[in-house]
Amino acid sequence: MPVRCSYASSQHPPDTCEGEPVSEPDDFPHRIVDPKPAEATRIASVNVNGIRAAARxxxxxWLASREVDILALQEVRATPDVLSKVVTEFAEQAGAEDPDSQWHVHDHEAAHKGRAxxxxxxxxxPVETRTRIGDDRPEDDGRWIEADYEIGDGSLLTVVSVYAHSGExxxxxxxxxxxxxxxxSEHLPQLAQRSDHVLVLGDLxxxxxxxxxxxxxxxxxxxxxxxxxRAFFDTFFGDAGYVDVARSLAGEVDGPYTWWSYRGKAFDNDTGWRIDYHMATPELAGRAVNPQVDRxxxxxxxxxDHAPLVVDYNLP
Structure with a gap:
């Protein structure tokens, strides 16, 4: 059964996290019991390291148990047809009566097959979707997608799924x-000006x-x-006006980490990195509660090799 590591208890090792989920039968080892409040919109992000492998x-x-309303994926590494097929299988696995209507799927496939x-x-x-940060920028191929949603008070929520380069x-x-x-750093302030609320999700x-x-x-x-x-992140969370949602709710504590190498004992020893983010404009960040890393x-x-980062937002 996954361990639901809350940010309030992030200074503890994963096996002593507070607020552990209710046990599920062994037939469902990946499920997490964490009922979503009726008024909340649950938004999650995860680098799947290949959607087909993650599904297997x-x-x-995990998805069937989490009551997620919006899910940002990175490193999908699949064609749109394959992604849609896998998502339909997810809906069927959840017992949906009409699997095709359960998820609206929008993606940005990389030109190089099997990457990003x-x-x-x-x-x-969504009312509109966009891909890429700007024109003639090959660095953002398969790494950026935006979707606009109209929320309860008629305002616009823009959600971004982003996968930054690993670099070397x-x-x-x-x-x-x-x-x-x-x-x-150039695009984020522009995005905040054109939309009422912005939430940037992903593996940075x-x-x-x-x-x-x-x-x-x-x-x-x-x-x-x-x-x-790191200086770019000083800008993101400074002059650009965005809030690191998980860190703002956690306070100055270690982690919780969202990525662990498959090598050695990194996962067992919790020798990880916190490189997956929810970056929100200030008013939206103020509506965030209950951040969880589904380790x-x-x-x-x-x-x-990543764990989902899940946050509830009390949207109007």
Missing amino acids: KGMGE GVAILSRKA VGTPRQDHKMRFLQYM NVGHTKLDIKNWKGNVKNSGFLPEE AADYSMRWS
């Missing part, structure tokens, strides 16, 4: 990553502070924790 390993069970790819799944149809110091991959982060492949990486001292010269990368109970039950 148990993602559908982002998507937004929602129970409600001294290679073109790092150059691509830095350009992509620069594009984000950077730990902002020392609290976001277990072994930060060993990574100060590695991609993911470089000073020049698997043990290594064998992981369906991705």
Whole structure:
């Protein structure tokens, strides 16, 4: 059974997290019991590390139990047809009477097959979707999608699913990553001006502070924790006006981490990175409650190297 690590208890190891979920039968090892408040909109984000592999390993069970209204996916690595088929199977697994109507699926497939790819799944149809940050920017291929939703008071909520480059110091991959982060720093203020509320979800492949990486001292010269990368996040959460939702609710505590290497004992020892974010405009951030990292109970039950980050928003 997955362990539901709340941000309020993030200083504890995963096996002592407060507010653990109710046990489910062994037939459903990936399910989590965490009833959604009636007034809340539940929004989740996860890097699936390949949607087909995640589905085979148990993602559908997790999704069926989580009452998610909007789900941002990164590293989908599948064609639109394959993604739609997998999502339909998720709906069938959940016992939906009409699987085709359960999720509205919008994606941005990368030009290079088997790489990147982002998507937004929602129970409600968006009024508009857009891909890419700007024109003639190959660095954002398969890495950015926006969807606009009209919410209860008639205002506009823009949701983004983003997958930043992992980068590698001294290679073109790092150059691509830095350009992509620069594009984000230019686009985010514009997005906040055109929409009433903005929520940027995804794997940004950077730990902002020392609290976001277990072994930060060993990574100060590695991609993911470089000073020049982290400076962009100072801008995102400074002049650009966005709020790091999970961190604002957690306070100054370690993690909780959202990514662990498959190598060695990183997962077992909770030697992780917090590189998955909910970045919100201030009013929207003020409506966020109950942030959870849905960390698997043990290594064998992981369906991705990332864990979903789930937050409830009390939208009008």
